[in-house]
Amino acid sequence: MTVQVVVMGVAGAGKSTVAVGLATSLGADFVDGDDLHPESNVAKMRSGTPLTDEDRAPWLDAIAAWLSGRADAGRTGVVACSALRKDYRDRLRPDGLDVQFVHLAGDVETISARMRSRAGHFMPESLLLSQFDALEPLADDERGVTLNVVSKPSTLVGEAVDYIHTSQRSVTA
Secondary structure, X not given: OOOEEEEEOOOOOOHHHHHHXXXXXXXXXXXXXXXXXXXXXXXXXXXXXXXXXXXXXXXXXXXXXXXXXXXXXXXXXXXXXXXXXXXXXXXXXXXXOOEEEEEEEOOHHHHHHHHHHOOOOOOOHHHHHHHHHHOOOOOOOOEEEEEXXXXXXXXXXXXXXXXXXXXXXXXXX
């Protein structure tokens, strides 16, 4: 079974933690989408300036290329990426690439508290509301599951693994 998975959500939702656990559980390749940002994007976010769609385009294309590369190699890939809007998620599925989305969802207060407790990340808490404003729920034509971030990371990983296995069985049945 090979599958391409994007663990998505606003900053501070736990995307990287859950994506690493999911990749480990699936024996998959992993990349943190933050590592694929051009340095200009990182500098912009560090300064508290939200990215524009123009800023995001090369970043989303780099993630799509990474996912396509895994699929072409017959490998499962898991990426942590905000993927807040449907048009961004569509861009992550070039040429109809089958991508599963695991949306880590929570309320502003819970996620804001998490952001205050983490150190060394370039994304400031001041941009969190702009991410919530941009967030669009998964659409009917997107394969995915929404999980509540109040659960422990290990629980979220287990739920994501269960979803991936169930969704893959339904495709092959």
